[in-house]
Amino acid sequence: MQRIRFLLVADSPGHTTGYYVVARALREAGVEVILGGYAQAEEIVETAIQEDVDFIGYRIMDREPLAIVSRLREVLEHRGHGGIRLIVGGIVARHDVARLRALGVESVFRPGAKLSDIVAHVTGASAR
């Protein structure tokens, strides 16, 4: 079976603990994780296309989630890759979760999320 390819990106350069923790958990579960680091929408989409990924995982800490996810969605659609699956993790207020889902974010993992739930979502071990 082909390995799932997962691009992990972040909205700012600092506060990287969760970013590396999630990367490691996914790798240990057999997911091919591409570390895109701190990147803007255009770069994220460019990397996602070049790396032919199934997922983009967006770590959000410092930026306003709706603004940057809208932008990412816009660029994805514009480049004709709206089918790339998208999940978000980080500091996201509860009232923003539904709004992010409306932008096509499959899941929002907030503080307190279990690594096994994130892994299960990506590897398809849980019902979506």
Add this chain to the structure above:
Amino acid sequence: MSRDQERGTNQSVGRRTTYGSALKPWYGPDDLKDFDPTRDLGDPGRFPYARGVRSSGYRDREWTLRQVVGLGTAEETNQRLRYLFAHGQTGFSVCGMGYAPYESSDPRSLGILGRGGVWIDTLDDIATLFEGIDMSAVTINQIGSSIPVFAMILAEAERRGLPFSGLHGTIQNVMMPGGEGEELRGNHCLDIIEFCTRHMAHWNHTSISARNMRDQGLSSVQEVAFGIYQGVLTVRAAMARGLEVDSFASRITFFFSAENELLEEVAKYRAARRLWARLMRERFGARDPRSEFMRFHVQTSALSLTLQQPLNNIVRGAIHALAAVMGGAQSLSVNSFDEVLAIPAPAAAMLSLRTQQIVGLETDVAAVADPFGGSYCIEALTNEIEAEVCTILNKLENMSASKAWELMAGEADEAGYRRQREIDEGARTVVGVNRFRIDENEEEELGLEPREVFTYDPAWRDKQIARLERVKRERDTARVLDAGRQLAEAYRARENIVPPMLEAVKAHMSIGEITRLLADAGGWEQLRSRHGFYISNLY
């Protein structure tokens, strides 16, 4: 899970220290066999300063109440600062200044301007930030070590007619490897140390952020060892630049966390102070007591705060604050309970301040210096932590600085992963997360969610862009070009960068322009490695 476990009577947390040794059910004289109070403790305010840096504890001088602030533009942050000062805050501490190496008008500022701390483009913004605040009366803490921002603070003081030598404050400057020749020229961390040593007797030129690494999940021992290692590097580098140890060492400060393990934390601060004093005296030949004693700021743990049942974080913050005060901190910031959701709302920021005031004014812990001194348990832990720190320190000192940085970063990543696994597996109890959890809707019904959460205002960006445009219209272009040329020359010539930076910000160059100019003069990679302009790992 048995009923006993659910009730917490068979609690596993607290049985071990964060560095893995077993906590005993009780401690007694056998745990302090070689203990010599005169040698190992001294009195408060006396070498080796295990018991604190002042004989009077907090009686003559309370710790600085220094809540972190940083939101919106300089205007919003100024309002929040003045609100907190009006309610008893005594120190200035602002985050976000200079952490983005571009201007507000850059597309990259989307969604971050005002949400990732305060946004600063030019000196004009710093003037607004300090409006109505007496720069000579507060201690000013600059989070991050942006040199343009540092220069702007000085320029604003100069505009107000205040001599640099009279200013009190701290820059979160951390010595990084690098620099040319014996004097490590071109190392801007060292430029700051040198400049402050010559011109700013009351400015802490170094603040070693062991706390931010700790908050990735490290142990108390790693926190202290990594911090002291960086302190040793700082002393060595400053001496290499030709500075005499007693001229600069008293202005090296540390920045620690306060975690849930209260007993261990108190011991940690004591062990750190004692080891630092011994190193400074015995290895570096310091003679001035102020070079020997370690002063530190504490920002309480963020790692231990939970999104679930967020009001529980108020209790955690109070415990952390107690640890910091009983450990003898000089300055304190209590993280707000809603920081897992967003930048603190005003009510949450106020609660953090009140936490400090209740600890300081209603309890008796601040009345007695080092109240735990002489406790079998605390003294045994202090000894154990100091010994464990020495082991790590030796290891770090026996490798190159760049290898040591790699090792520290690797350990922090490893610790973060291990901690999360422990929480997921239930080996580490987090109330409300893996024990005693309640449904989100029930939380809301019970009123356990904050009533007010910070909301982001996209109009801040438009306002900031307009400010920047106005500054650019009004400034003297010839002066900008001249200051820019001199800055680039100093940069290439590896001269101390602070004086030409001061001229550049006084000419109203923006941080984005300054960064671009230096990148053109030396390239991005060089700029990054020389640190201080492009902050990626500190903010």
